[in-house]
Structure formats: C-alpha cells, structure tokens
Amino acid sequence: MNIRNVKLIIAREYITRVTSKSFIWGTILTPVGIGLLMWVSGYIMTQTDSKVFKIAVLDDNNALKNHLDDSKTFAFSFQDEPLSTLKKQVGNQKYDGVLFVPKLDSIQESKITALYYSDKQLGLERSESLSSRLGKALRKYKMKTLAIDQKTLDIIKTSVSINPEPIAEDGKNRSTMTSTIAAAIGGVMGFVMYIVVFVYGMMIMRSVMEEKTSRIVEVIMSSVKPIELMIGKILGVGAVGLTQLAFWMVLIPVILFGVSFAMGGAISTMPNTELTQEMLNNPDFLAGNTKITQITYEIMSLNWWLILPLFVFYFLGGFFLYASLFAAVGSAIGDDVGESQSLTLPILLPVIIALYIMMAALKDPNSTMATWASIFPLFSPIVMPARLAFDPPMWQIVASVVSLILGVWFFAWLSARIYRVGILLYGKKISFKELGKWMFNNK
Amino acid sequence: MLLIDQVTKQFSNHLAVDKVSFHMPKGAIMGLLGPNGAGKTTLIRMITTITIPDSGRILFDGEPLSRKHILKTGYMPEERGLYKKMKVGHHLVYLAQLKGFSRKEAKREIQKWMDKFGIMDWWDKKVQDLSKGMQQKIQFISTVVHRPKLLIFDEPFSGLDPINANLIKDEISQLHQEGASIIFSTHRMEQVEEICEYAVLINQGNNILEGFVKDIKQDFKQNHFEIKYSGNLPQSHLDGLDVITHQDNTIVFHLPKGENSNTILQRLIQQGIDIQSFREILPTFNEIFINQVEQNTSNR
Structure with missing residues (x-):
C-alpha cells in the first residue's frame, strides 16, 4: 500500500466534495430546513381559530x-x-x-x-x-x-411512583427516570448511526459507480492499486461526513434555539391555556423545576467516559463496515440503475433490520435479541449505541467491540476482493454467483 | 524495453491471453494489433500492473515488472474518462501527483504542455464544460506529463477530428524522438503502417506474428508488380507473363520466384511501350492482418 497515493486520494475526495455547491448548500440548508419545519409546525399548531x-x-x-x-x-x-x-x-x-x-x-x-x-x-x-x-x-x-x-x-387521590433500588452494594442508584432518559439518548445515538450509514454509504456507492461509468478508473488504476483507491475514497468521504456532522452539531442547536426563542411568545398565546392552568393546579407539575434538575443529574450520572469513546468507536466501525460494502456494490454495478437496486438490497436490509431491533431494544434493552444483535457486527453499530445508556454488562461490550473489529476487517477484505474485479469490468450483468466467485477466487 | 514471456491470463470462463511472448525493442514504436476481443486490453492491463498474469513473466528494462515501473509508464486507455466536476488544472495536477510528481513539479510541467497546446485558459474550467476532443487533449497531457519511458496508447485517435489527430500524432513522434518507447494498440491498420516500426499481432489470446513492419511486409509479399503505361499495348506483348489484372492502362502481374523484374521491364521498353511507372506491390497491413487472422482462426 502506497500511503502517499492514499493521502492524495483522500485529499481529492475531501476537497472536491467539501468545496462542491451541493455540499455547502446541504450543510447549510439541512439545519435551516429543520428549523423551518419546526417553525412552520409550531406556527400551524398555534393557528387555531381564536373566534369566540x-x-x-x-x-x-x-x-x-x-x-x-x-x-x-x-x-x-x-x-x-x-x-x-x-x-x-x-x-x-x-x-x-x-x-x-x-x-x-x-x-x-x-x-x-x-x-x-x-x-x-x-x-x-x-x-x-x-x-x-x-x-x-x-x-x-x-x-x-x-x-x-x-x-x-x-x-x-393518591399519586404512586415506583423507585427501583439496586440490591448489589456497588449498584447505581437510579430513579424511574433513568430508563426514560437512557432510551432518549440511546434512540438519538442509534438513529444518528442509521443516518450516517445510509447517507454516507450511499455517497460512496454513487461515487464508485460514477468513477466506473465515467471510465476514469482505468486511468487511475494505472497509477494506484484498487485497494488504495477504495480506502482513500472511504476515508475521504468519512472525513466529509465528520465535517458535515460537526457543522450540524453546532448549527442545528443554534437554529432550534433561535426558533423556539422566536416562537416563545406565540406559544403562550395558545388557546389551550386552560390546560396549563390545570397543570399549575397539579402538585406534580409544580415539582417540574426539581424534575429538570433531576434530569440533568441523571444525564450527568451516566458513564460518559465509557459511552462517548464507544460511540465514536461504533461510529467509525459501522461507517467502515458499511462503506466498504457499499463500495463493493458500487464497483459491481454497471451503468444500469435498475441493477443497482437488486444489488443494494442485501446491504440495506441489515441496516433496516438493525434499526427495528434498535427500537425494540429501547423498550427492552436486555432481551435476548437485543443482546445478540449488539454483538453481531452488521447490527451492532446501530443497536449497541442505543443500549449503552442502559449500562449493558461489560462482557457484552467487550464481545461487541471485538466482533465489530473482526467484522470490519472481514467485510473490508471481502469488499476489496469484489471491488478490484468489479471496478474494471464493463458491460456485463453481474450475478450473485459471480460475486461469490470473485470473493473466493484467488486470481 | 519490454519482454513478454509466456504470459497467460485466465478469466473464470475464458482464456484471455494464452502464452503470449514477444520482445519490444527499446525506443521503438510498436503496434499491438488484433481483432476485438483478442486480448489486447488484458495484455496492456498486465503491462501496466493493473492485473497480474497467472503465469509467465514480464521484464521491464530487464527487471521483473513491479509497481515502481508504473511511474515510468504512461497509459491512455481506450475507455478513458476524467472527473467531470473537477477543474482541468487541478485534475492534471492530481494525476501527475499520483505518478510521483510533487505538486510544484506537476504544475510546472502541466503549464508547459498546456502552453504548447495553447489551452492555458482552460486551467480553471470544469472538465464537464469541455468538448470531447478537448478532453482528449487533457487526457493526452495526463498520459505524458511525467515523461514516461514507456507510453501505451489504446486507440488514441478515436473521437478526434483530423486536425487534432495530427497534433497528437506529431506529439507522439516527438516523444519517440526524445527516446520514449511507445505501444500502440489499434485495429486501424493504416495507422500501423504510417506510425509503427514494430508490430505484434494477437488473435484469440495468442500472438501469431511479430517483427519489424518492413520485414513483415517483405515476408508476406506475393511478388506482385504493377506497371502503368500510356498508349496502346497489344496483348501479344504480354505473352508468358502471369497477368492478374489488366485494365485502365495498368497491369498487375505475378513474377515467379527466381525471375528478375528488370528483365520484364526491359522487354516491355524494347517493345516500345511508354512506361509511366513500375513498382512492386507490397501487401498492406490490412491484408496481412485479415489473412493471418482468418488463417489462424480456421486452424483452431
């Protein structure tokens, strides 16, 4: 592997993408769009007929x-x-x-x-x-x-709440709220992973297809090895994805804050004031302020020193695993768009299944299915981040990390084998049987 | 320059290249000929290390071919393309960097070439805004900019208008004079005769002919001669001559081996025929090509 070539390829992928109009507009317009959607839906909600x-x-x-x-x-x-x-x-x-x-x-x-x-x-x-x-x-x-x-x-009237208490001495004390907060954080993490795999995986596939159909590969291949081009592309697009996510992590909260601030006045004029009046009479609601401090406390008490590095790990692992699979499929697809659908399905399927398992895991984070799915490398990048806030047993985390590392290595290897053959093959419809041959044929 | 020795490449369902051997002289312009599907592209991909032979060896300047040699090789594939969204200048710099140039070096060399072609003002244009012929020029620059010792052109003139084709042709012969060895892969035989000194003919994965273009033509000549004359030529004057065609004051005849063409010419002059031209007909490469491919195919 020629590192200099890989660096050049990463730089090209990164610079051409980040400076492209579609990237700049997409990065700016997505948060603006989300803000606009919030504002419009909020506006519509408040627009009830005020006529008496x-x-x-x-x-x-x-x-x-x-x-x-x-x-x-x-x-x-x-x-x-x-x-x-x-x-x-x-x-x-x-x-x-x-x-x-x-x-x-x-x-x-x-x-x-x-x-x-x-x-x-x-x-x-x-x-x-x-x-x-x-x-x-x-x-x-x-x-x-x-x-x-x-x-x-x-x-x-008697209001009842159930407070779980651990039996083990080192167990963490937690309230009913813990699982709700864990589900919220886990859901967000799992969903972010799902979006990342989908959006940037597809981006890589399209880019590989474009290189193949525009016949640029043959020129590039006479200077670099297929594996170098594939790795360079995955890392380049990965860097683009991180850049975009970084922008969004700043822009989206800022815009949402702006929108909710702008709408602050409108919400208080909502006609359903009787409801809020009722809430004020409710002693539970009066305790709301203490609830917010409790939520903050719960969030702080999560083991972020473990969760954050693991989230980054699953982010990278999931991205590499699926990116290499998408690259392989992109290389096998010719100019035929219809063909692309039949070949992408086997990759999209595990992503979608993982999303459903993730949602089920939020309800029951320690079910057998959730446990195994968070160890299986095709599902774990989406399922495990969602379970992290529920404090899963250590052995499961270790098993999941190890199996994801092995999984990335295996699928990248498999994809590289498909890629180097597929990328140079033109005008031929590729069957799964043939893909199998490429994977296990040493020639 | 290049020694191909018993090189074989098998794909899952067919033998693309079957024990091909040839030796390309240093500094030659070599035509790599063959009908579609003969295995030319597969062979070139092995020479450019895009794929690896199943068996046999390839020597580059006497050394076994390895990745370092691709820095000394320039390849312009028949199926060629560029990144449409990239700017011409950046694109060329990128490709030259992949061939081992530093950014600065790449810029300087590319500017030289673009100046030569009078296209400096394309530097900031996007590739997709160029016509196909213009893109071809860019492609050509990217192939030669790193001053490779071995240049491989696969159908370099396809899609070019005659003026641009000539421009490229002149540049290629210029590079040849500067010492580059050049492989031309084509099935357009008139280009072979015009440009190439050396030729290798491949059919169905085998090479069936190799040698200097001059020698090959000599080997395949059929001792045919052509005479053009003016005025009348009575049939009786041609007695004893193996005439193949005779029309429009042009005679084509076959001379048996061992006989001298001068005696025939002498005889006709003595008979008072006004001879305008006399020449030996050498077979065109097209004829040799078709002939050999047909023979080779029917023998299998």
Missing part, C-alpha cells in the same frame, strides 16, 4: 348555570326558549350553535350524551374542549348535590 363561539345552552336539569364558565373560545348563554326557536336563532347568526343537555335520570348516571346543534363543525379541539367543560360543570353540580367538597376529593 356564542353558544345557547338549553339545560334540562336547570343546574349548570353557575358551573359552566365562559372561556376564550366559548361564550355560553343559558336559554329557556324551546329548541326550535334557538335553532332558528342559530340560523339568524345570533348564536353559533345550541348545546342541549338532556336531563339526568339520577345523580348516579355516569354517562350523558349532549347534543350540539349547528351547521358549522366544531372541530376536534373545540369539541374536546366543550365536552371537558361540560363534564367539569356536571362534576361540580354532582359534588354540590352529594355534598362533597374539593378537599375531600383531594384526599381520596
């Missing part, structure tokens, strides 16, 4: 008048006129609708169907809001009738 619906209430119980309060979206007026008159008044635009609450047969009745007369649809949100307001009003009415006050009601 005037609703005539016809209450057969004659009991709700003092319990049903107006809100930002509804103005209730209790009427005694017959339903038909009220309906007409809806037609005359005096009201937006008529709410008819039928008589409760007895105080025990736990289910009631109220009727809302209007030609205008209420919409999901208003409909839910209306039913919850009516429910609350009925509850107040029932409490009054049964002579129960709010205090008594609060006494009945």
Whole structure:
C-alpha cells in the first residue's frame, strides 16, 4: 500500500466534495430546513381559530348555570326558549350553535350524551374542549348535590411512583427516570448511526459507480492499486461526513434555539391555556423545576467516559463496515440503475433490520435479541449505541467491540476482493454467483 | 524495453491471453494489433500492473515488472474518462501527483504542455464544460506529463477530428524522438503502417506474428508488380507473363520466384511501350492482418 497515493486520494475526495455547491448548500440548508419545519409546525399548531363561539345552552336539569364558565373560545348563554326557536336563532347568526343537555335520570348516571346543534363543525379541539367543560360543570353540580367538597376529593387521590433500588452494594442508584432518559439518548445515538450509514454509504456507492461509468478508473488504476483507491475514497468521504456532522452539531442547536426563542411568545398565546392552568393546579407539575434538575443529574450520572469513546468507536466501525460494502456494490454495478437496486438490497436490509431491533431494544434493552444483535457486527453499530445508556454488562461490550473489529476487517477484505474485479469490468450483468466467485477466487 | 514471456491470463470462463511472448525493442514504436476481443486490453492491463498474469513473466528494462515501473509508464486507455466536476488544472495536477510528481513539479510541467497546446485558459474550467476532443487533449497531457519511458496508447485517435489527430500524432513522434518507447494498440491498420516500426499481432489470446513492419511486409509479399503505361499495348506483348489484372492502362502481374523484374521491364521498353511507372506491390497491413487472422482462426 502506497500511503502517499492514499493521502492524495483522500485529499481529492475531501476537497472536491467539501468545496462542491451541493455540499455547502446541504450543510447549510439541512439545519435551516429543520428549523423551518419546526417553525412552520409550531406556527400551524398555534393557528387555531381564536373566534369566540356564542353558544345557547338549553339545560334540562336547570343546574349548570353557575358551573359552566365562559372561556376564550366559548361564550355560553343559558336559554329557556324551546329548541326550535334557538335553532332558528342559530340560523339568524345570533348564536353559533345550541348545546342541549338532556336531563339526568339520577345523580348516579355516569354517562350523558349532549347534543350540539349547528351547521358549522366544531372541530376536534373545540369539541374536546366543550365536552371537558361540560363534564367539569356536571362534576361540580354532582359534588354540590352529594355534598362533597374539593378537599375531600383531594384526599381520596393518591399519586404512586415506583423507585427501583439496586440490591448489589456497588449498584447505581437510579430513579424511574433513568430508563426514560437512557432510551432518549440511546434512540438519538442509534438513529444518528442509521443516518450516517445510509447517507454516507450511499455517497460512496454513487461515487464508485460514477468513477466506473465515467471510465476514469482505468486511468487511475494505472497509477494506484484498487485497494488504495477504495480506502482513500472511504476515508475521504468519512472525513466529509465528520465535517458535515460537526457543522450540524453546532448549527442545528443554534437554529432550534433561535426558533423556539422566536416562537416563545406565540406559544403562550395558545388557546389551550386552560390546560396549563390545570397543570399549575397539579402538585406534580409544580415539582417540574426539581424534575429538570433531576434530569440533568441523571444525564450527568451516566458513564460518559465509557459511552462517548464507544460511540465514536461504533461510529467509525459501522461507517467502515458499511462503506466498504457499499463500495463493493458500487464497483459491481454497471451503468444500469435498475441493477443497482437488486444489488443494494442485501446491504440495506441489515441496516433496516438493525434499526427495528434498535427500537425494540429501547423498550427492552436486555432481551435476548437485543443482546445478540449488539454483538453481531452488521447490527451492532446501530443497536449497541442505543443500549449503552442502559449500562449493558461489560462482557457484552467487550464481545461487541471485538466482533465489530473482526467484522470490519472481514467485510473490508471481502469488499476489496469484489471491488478490484468489479471496478474494471464493463458491460456485463453481474450475478450473485459471480460475486461469490470473485470473493473466493484467488486470481 | 519490454519482454513478454509466456504470459497467460485466465478469466473464470475464458482464456484471455494464452502464452503470449514477444520482445519490444527499446525506443521503438510498436503496434499491438488484433481483432476485438483478442486480448489486447488484458495484455496492456498486465503491462501496466493493473492485473497480474497467472503465469509467465514480464521484464521491464530487464527487471521483473513491479509497481515502481508504473511511474515510468504512461497509459491512455481506450475507455478513458476524467472527473467531470473537477477543474482541468487541478485534475492534471492530481494525476501527475499520483505518478510521483510533487505538486510544484506537476504544475510546472502541466503549464508547459498546456502552453504548447495553447489551452492555458482552460486551467480553471470544469472538465464537464469541455468538448470531447478537448478532453482528449487533457487526457493526452495526463498520459505524458511525467515523461514516461514507456507510453501505451489504446486507440488514441478515436473521437478526434483530423486536425487534432495530427497534433497528437506529431506529439507522439516527438516523444519517440526524445527516446520514449511507445505501444500502440489499434485495429486501424493504416495507422500501423504510417506510425509503427514494430508490430505484434494477437488473435484469440495468442500472438501469431511479430517483427519489424518492413520485414513483415517483405515476408508476406506475393511478388506482385504493377506497371502503368500510356498508349496502346497489344496483348501479344504480354505473352508468358502471369497477368492478374489488366485494365485502365495498368497491369498487375505475378513474377515467379527466381525471375528478375528488370528483365520484364526491359522487354516491355524494347517493345516500345511508354512506361509511366513500375513498382512492386507490397501487401498492406490490412491484408496481412485479415489473412493471418482468418488463417489462424480456421486452424483452431
């Protein structure tokens, strides 16, 4: 292997890619796009109709008048006129609708169907809001009738949480939140790996195909060995990927922070303030501030000295393993795009399966499937990072690391064998049988 | 310069090169000829160390061929291409660096060549903005810029207009005069006769003919002569002559071995025929090529 050539190839791959317009725009526009998406979806969420619906209430119980309060979206007026008159008044635009609450047969009745007369649809949100307001009003009415006050009601409620405690002396103390946070961190890590394998693997495949179809390989091959070109390309594209990720790691949080800051005002004007009001009455929510400190504590208490280096290891291992496979497939594909699909499928399949196993592993990180998948080198780069926050047993980490190193070595070797034959072969459709021959034929 | 000795290359389903041997003289322009699929490209790929022979050996200047020799070799494949998105200057510098030049050295040499071709203003153009002929020139520069001792051109003129083809042809003969050994792979025989001194003919993985172009032509001559005359020539004057064709005041005849062509000429002059030209017809390479390939193929 000629290191000078590999360096030259890496430099060319890196410089031509990083200076290309598509890279610059992709690096800038992806975070901007994510920010825009957040902003647009946030904007749409806040854009509920702020119009106040005037609703005539016809209450057969004659009991709700003092319990049903107006809100930002509804103005209730209790009427005694017959339903038909009220309906007409809806037609005359005096009201937006008529709410008819039928008589409760007895105080025990736990289910009631109220009727809302209007030609205008209420919409999901208003409909839910209306039913919850009516429910609350009925509850107040029932409490009054049964002579129960709010205090008594609060006494009945008991909030329960389960706190896991380790038995082993050196076990770490953890709260219920630990697994939630571990799942969130693990999910993000696993997903980043999935994207990396997909995006940059495909980038390598396309670039190999381009070299082959543009017939540049024959020229390059008369100066460098196929393995040098393959390694140079993988390292070059890998460096491009790291550069892009580094930009995104800075740009995306900055843009998201900017968006949430810009939207801060809009969120407080959301019509569902009643919900937040309710939350404020909830003692659990009042403890929210301490919860945030608890989350921070939980995140800090994870063993980052182990997780971060391992994440980098799986990042590199997964990238090299799949990049070499994609390079091999790219070399075997001719000018035929249809052919590329049948040949890329065997590589995409393990990536996709790994993603599903990763998601299942988040729910049950110590299942047999999750354990074995995090040792199997085709799955481990995606599954294991997701499990790291769950503190898997040491033997599994060691087994996984060793098998990934062996896996990278094996698949790179296999790919190199396919690559050096495929890259110089033109105008021939390549079958799997032939790929097998290239792998194990020494010529 | 190059010794090919019993070189064999087998692919999974066919024998591409079968015990080919030849010796290329130093400083020669050699034609590597053969019909499509004869094994020329496979042979060239072995000479450029892109692939390795299954058996046999290749000597480069007397040494067994190794990777260091590719720095002294320039190869312009028939299937050629460039990175479309790269700028011409950067592209050429990159290729020259892969051939062992430093960046500075590469730049200087490339500028020299681009100046020579009057294309310095292409330096910052992207390859994809050039026409096919222009790209061919770039490709040519990339092949010769590191001053290789051995140059290999595979169908170098395909896709070039006559003016550019001549330009390249002149540059090649210039390089030849400066001492480079050159291999021409082609199936266009008129180019062989025009350019090459030495030729190797390959068919179905075997070499069936090797030698200096002059000698090969002599070996395959059929003792045919052509006479052009003006005026009348009575049939009786041609008695005893093995005439092959006779039309439009041109006679082509065959002279049996041992007879001297001068006697025939003398006889005709004495008979008062006005001779305008007299020459021996040597077979064209095209004829030799077709003849040999057909013979060789039918023998198998």
